[in-house]
Amino acid sequence: MSEKPTAKVSLSASIARFREVGLLGFIILMSIVVQLRNPSFLTLENLNDMITNTAILSILAIGMMLVIITGGIDLSIGATLALSGMITALTVGAYPNLNPIMAILLGILVGIVSGGILGVIISKGGVLPIIATLGMMYIFRGLTFMVSGGKWVSAHQMPVSFKGIATGSFLGINNLILIAVITYLIFFYFINHTRTGRQIYAVGSNPDSAKISGINHDRIIWLVYTLMGGLSGLAGVLWVSKFASAQGDTASGYELTVIAACVLGGVNIAGGSGKISGLILGSVLIGILNNALPLINVSPFWQMGIQGSIILIAVILNALVKRGVDLNALMRRKI
Amino acid sequence: MKKLSMIFLSIFMVFSVLAACSQSAPSSSGGKEQGAKDGKKRFAIVFKNTGNPYGEKQMEGFKNAIEELGHEAILKAPDQPTAEAQIQMIEELISQKVDSIAIVGNDPDALQPALKKAMDQGIKVLSLDSAVNAKSRMVHVNQADPERIGRVQIQAISEMIGGKGQIAVLSATSQATNQNTWIEWMKKELEDPKYKDIELVKVAYGDDLRDKSVSETEALLKSYPNLKGIIAPTTVGIAAAGKVLTDKGLKGKVKLTGLGLPSEMAEYIESGVCDWMYLWNPIDVGYLAGYAADALVSGKITGKVGDKFTAGDLGDKEVVQDGDGTQIMLGDPFKFDSGNIAEWKEVY
């Protein structure tokens, strides 16, 4: 009796693993090709650079995954990131003695407020996520330009401690990587081991039955957009600290990169499924693309076409692999 | 049937609104004199995009000049740096019957039909900073000779690296016309035999995005371990390169120069990552454009070679030949180094 369910679990787990193995294989293959063209690709320094540059993307991808799991989408994150980055930069510019931790908290707060408003509009106002976030994207971006008065906050206006957030390291590991890892651990626990975390999946895979089973649908929807906002706020501070400059048009269009990372990582855009492990692979693939294409010295005019083709090939391969697995599973069931 | 009638109704609505407007405003194509109604002429400037401190300063200079002359300045900038958005703004300005349009073009050719329409309606059109083609303007206000800008950067990097080694260029987008012209002149300067030991290994494009500029700079450093110098003729690019060189502790090993905003670059010039760089004063570029626009409107100049006028504090200026068209030159690019950066970083 007890054997049957475990067998089922291991089967579905192996399917999931297999999907990710496919993506992992693709990443390894690509790394080998790049390594052959430019031996400096797989050096410690480059890997460190690459992961550091991908840290912000991967932090945003967690929030986006939660949003997509509930069947929504968030186009406003680039603008939220810019707004929180700009407000934080202006604040540390005015109060250079502000503790960097406080700066991070301020950025997160700005993000949470932005995301909270968005969440209310979507959950209580009943506005579809794509249109609500599109509208808020314009609003947040406009606000960013307004609070900055069209100016940028430059490196010399920021205290050393603030710039140190992104450049500093702990035990030889860059702070950005550490922050990303901690965020991942927290969210891994939250998604897999808390009631609320599981409810997010329930709402995404079947909203009606989730409602019937007593899950507060509106609260969960509000929560994911607020979390997304908070993560965008965090990313905003890290971004400004990393590049030592805050602009009104920071990260414009970045939302599409984040969505691409999620979808590559196997997050189903229709909602209901998505895993942290896949997300990491998706972010890494995007990170490698951004890092490797300049390295292998292709013409800059070809970069965009190659990038798009690789994304398309990766998702199609992933789909084909999944088809094969499903077919196998089906045949086994027949027997 | 209801649906169909709704469609027709809506179309009818649109037309009726249009028709109503034509009736209530019979003097539609009437007046150039309308602008002079209250004695004030109106001068418009259209920058590339909003939220750009360089552009804000340019518009500030333009406004200063126009207000000194006792006229009204209209400052506009679209939210995205595209020619399409600028075409729309030009149409809006034509509707407002302004006296003059000064434009910082997002594309040299694509604004031609719109600007021609403006000129056909008697509006004086000039470009500044980023030129539009000769057919779509009366005169161009040039911040500095592109040949000088290109050549001086090669001279600078050559001096920094001791005339020997690999160099790379980190530009804005591959579509940026100003940058492309300057890079052409850089390449011409490099043909001089005295640079025979300098090799330009790559022109990379950071698209004026922080993250991409950083990735491209890092890739340059890894692909060319012997790289001696980077020229970044764009504000975002040079600051991003300065940041990378600082973080990687490559100060002194890889030299950096180019064109950048003093406020953005102050940190890296003071720390010595970038010995010196160049730029012109965007306030002066706007100021000169303001006076040039006034001279065009008042008929003092027509945009022909040899025309002369006085540009406020900047003194006398002359219209000179520039390819097919004509231009007014501000001066040489200005050099920013550790000696003067402190006073300029607060200005722009």
Place this chain on the structure above:
Amino acid sequence: MENLSKKNFSLKTFFLQWEWLLVLLFILVNIINTNLSPYYLNFNSLRDATMTFLDKAFMVFPMVLIIILRDIDISVASIVALASVIMAHLYSLGVPMEMTIVICLAVGAICGLINGLLIVKFKELSAVIVTLSTMIIYRGIAYIILEDQSAGSFPEWFGFLGWGYVFGIPFILIAFVVMAIIFGLLLHKTTFGRRVYAIGNNPTAARFSGVQVDKIKVIVFTLAGIMAAITALFLTSRMGSTRPNVATGYELDVIAMVVLGGISTAGGKGRMVGAVIAVFLIGFLRNGLGLINMPAQVLMIIIGLLLIIAVMVPNLKPKVKLKTKAVKSQSKQIAG
């Protein structure tokens, strides 16, 4: 059965109200604009204003169909760029202009067809990810073709498309109205249109009742490609030359207009007329605020607020919403 007719009834009244709301908003915008700027209420200026925003509006029609189908196409702006670049490049190589226009339309159709085929062949990939990838690829190809160059200097007559008048009315406005009627009839008066709604309401049920879902999807996405090519014609004519980065960000503008027009991204709902009114609503609003030289950042905030408020107001009627939801879940059960 009773439920179904009830649903039709409530939806009909609901959307009649929606479109009237848009008309009211449109009138309101015109009144406000007239008071704001002395230059607004002027035949020439209003007429020419339509020319500035109608180029991208051609993509609104197929986007209405796509969103009714519960899909989305974010590659349209890139198709515009690719079609425009190929047209201009071939012309500069000496191909006659008439020929390049045909090729431009063909390029649009092929790009749309590829989108459609990928979407129906790989059903596990949603339209978002397919068109997100092709969005990058199509523009990428445009970059490969023209690199850092621009191409243009078209014959004089080509400028007529974007700048010409017929009996004092802009040609582009006439073309837009003709297309609006064609697409309105297609969606509301043909079997094809009814099937589009059927798929949008319930794809599974539609499939079981013999609707060739795949075929219709491919046709609709191909139409989107063709309309993007038509946008490319008008836009290129207005600019007189082209570059690989033209029409950047148009896809979001188009989607915003469609959704403001009352077409629900949940599929199956909405009508062409709403989208048409939304096009003029946003266009005239932008024009009016542009005439008083409103800073771009304020304009962004106003457009954002308008989008959200306009969509939120009718949603504050919970009864209608509940009804449709109940019907939906029921039909889902039937289908399952």
